[in-house]
Amino acid sequence: MEKSILYFLMFFGPTFAVVISIGQIVQAKKALIDYLFAASFFGMALWMYQICLLSTDILYLHKYAFIYIALFPLPLIYIIPPIMVMRYKWVLSSSFDINKTHIAIFLPSLFCLGWILYGPIRGITFDSTYCCAFPLIGSKFATLPLYFKITYIIIILPNLYVATLMSPVLIKMLPVWQRYRNNQISKAARMGYISALSIAMTNILCFMGYIFSLRLVHISVLLANCATIYVYLVTQRHPHYHRLLRSETRKAHYERSRTKGLDVNKILQRLKELMEEEKIFADEELTLKDLASELGISQHQLSQILNDNLKKNFNTFINEYRIEEAKKMLIEEKERSILSIGIAVGFNSNTAFTTVFSKITGLTPSQYRKQHS
Numbered sequence: 447m448e449k450s451i452l453y454f455l456m457f458f459g460p461t462f463a464v465v466i467s468i469g470q471i472v473q474a475k476k477a478l479i480d481y482l483f484a485a486s487f488f489g490m491a492l493w494m495y496q497i498c499l500l501s502t503d504i505l506y507l508h509k510y511a512f513i514y515i516a517l518f519p520l521p522l523i524y525i526i527p528p529i530m531v532m533r534y535k536w537v538l539s540s541s542f543d544i545n546k547t548h549i550a551i552f553l554p555s556l557f558c559l560g561w562i563l564y565g566p567i568r569g570i571t572f573d574s575t576y577c578c579a580f581p582l583i584g585s586k587f588a589t590l591p592l593y594f595k596i597t598y599i600i601i602i603l604p605n606l607y608v609a610t611l612m613s614p615v616l617i618k619m620l621p622v623w624q625r626y627r628n629n630q631i632s633k634a635a636r637m638g639y640i641s642a643l644s645i646a647m648t649n650i651l652c653f654m655g656y657i658f659s660l661r662l663v664h665i666s667v668l669l670a671n672c673a674t675i676y677v678y679l680v681t682q683r684h685p686h687y688h689r690l691l692r693s694e695t696r697k698a699h700y701e702r703s704r705t706k707g708l709d710v711n712k713i714l715q716r717l718k719e720l721m722e723e724e725k726i727f728a729d730e731e732l733t734l735k736d737l738a739s740e741l742g743i744s745q746h747q748l749s750q751i752l753n754d755n756l757k758k759n760f761n762t763f764i765n766e767y768r769i770e771e772a773k774k775m776l777i778e779e780k781e782r783s784i785l786s787i788g789i790a791v792g793f794n795s796n797t798a799f800t801t802v803f804s805k806i807t808g809l810t811p812s813q814y815r816k817q818h819s
Contacts, residue, residue, distance in 0.1 A: 452664060453502060459671025460494035463487045466678055486533045489526035490674075492519060493604070494667060497652060500580065500601070501663040513572045516601060517562050524555035527608035534615045534642055554607065558600060565593060582657045605653035612646040637680045644673040710751055713741055727767040728792045734760045768792045769806045772799070776815040784811045 470484035499515045528551040565572065576594050579587040587598060619639045648670045655662030720726045720740060729736075737760070738748040752758050758766075768791040775787045788799030788811070803811050 453498075455671065456498045456502075456664065456667045457495070459667065459674050460491040460498065462671070462678070463491035463494065463674055466674070467491065482529070482533050482536060486526075486529050487674075489522070489529055493523050493526050494670065496523060497663065497667060500578075501655070501660045501667070503578065516577075517572065517597070520562060520600065521555045521559040523604050524558045524607070525552060527604055527611050528552055530608060530645065531611040531615060534612075534619075534638075551611065554603075561597070561600060565597075568593075580656055580663075581659055602653055602656040605649040605656070609646045609649045609653070612642060615642055616646060637677070641673060641677050644669065648673065708743065708747065708751075710755065713743065713751060714755060716741055721767045725767075725771065727764050728771070728790065730789070730792045730794045732764065732792065737764075764792070765802050766806065769803055772803060772811065773807070773814065776811060777818050780815070780819070784815075787811070 464487070467484045467488035470480045470487065473480065496515060496519055531551075570591075570593055576590065579590055579594070579598055581587075582598065582602075587595065590598070616639075619642060648666045651669070652663050652666035655664075655666060717737075720737070726732060726737070726740065734745045734748060738745040741748060743751075749760060752760060752763055756763060772787050772791045775782065775790065776784075779787070784799070785796045788796055788803075791799075793799035793802070800810055803809070803814070807814060809817065
């Protein structure tokens with residue numbers, strides 16, 4: 447019973463991916479990206495079907511199942527990783543064109559086809575004797591002829607292949623995730639990064655499972671199924687999420703380019719001096735532009751440095767220094783009024799001072815003074 451449930455959950459994902467693929471084709475208005483998405487999901491479904499069959503005992507049911515399930519689809523499966531990566535490259539760049547580099551990544555598929563044809567040419571027979579030699583650390587794999595050992599390695603390499611191809615994409619998309627952590631982008635835009643990361647991670651897990659334990663393969667398939675459903679639900683809510691992702695990626699790279707060539711550590715050190723020694727925060731009229739001018743950079747550059755390195759915006763950064771100074775004064779200058787202290791550290795009213803103080807410390811200024819008296 448447990449095995450039946452596991453098999454149902456495993457095979458549900460690729461079946462659902464086929465439905466998504468068909469949905470991309472039958473929609474009224476189609477663009478190139480829709481065909482690329484359709485091919486990507488259909489190929490992923492075919493690949494997942496193969497993984498499901500290879501990691502279960504279903505291959506034992508037919509004498510020539512190894513040929514039909516493990517070998518025949520391999521050349522096509524080796525095309526799937528490049529297609530999946532091309533999909534993301536198109537999302538990140540509206541002017542994506544096929545070039546020699548992209549053509550080169552399809553060469554493993556041709557090599558795979560040649561290897562499969564090499565077997566029959568040399569008179570090698572394929573039957574259920576060579577089925578289910580996973581995991582590769584098992585005793586059955588060790589007894590296989592050399593041709594089939596290499597074949598099994600070729601079967602699992604697409605998982606490592608796609609993870610490798612996805613690495614540059616993940617690196618390019620990393621600024622998008624950093625912007626999300628700083629609450630600068632929508633949840634829809636972050637979906638693209640999560641989706642790309644899940645592809646890489648589940649394939650690495652599957653690759654390890656083929657070598658060490660088929661349970662890891664089963665887990666990777668179930669995780670991939672969850673990711674597929676997640677992608678579908680987000681695209682239904684945000685049909686043009688890929689445009690959001692492209693926009694956020696460009697924006698993130700543009701913002702990072704603002705600080706390129708600057709000695710950020712030196713700027714941060716000078717910023718610390720201005721705050722702690724010169725107490726520039728005490729000026730209630732201090733603006734982002736004023737502080738940037740003191741540092742000899744633009745306000746956009748300063749804002750980016752604060753976001754990237756301190757994970758704070760200008761107001762939060764300044765107010766934290768003001769409150770730290772106020773906390774000292776509340777304890778050391780007990781005769782001084784709370785209003786006077788608030789004005790001294792840079793607030794223009796008692797209300798503003800109390801509001802910010804309470805937000806940062808969880809106490810009002812008077813409560814803080816009483817607690818430390």
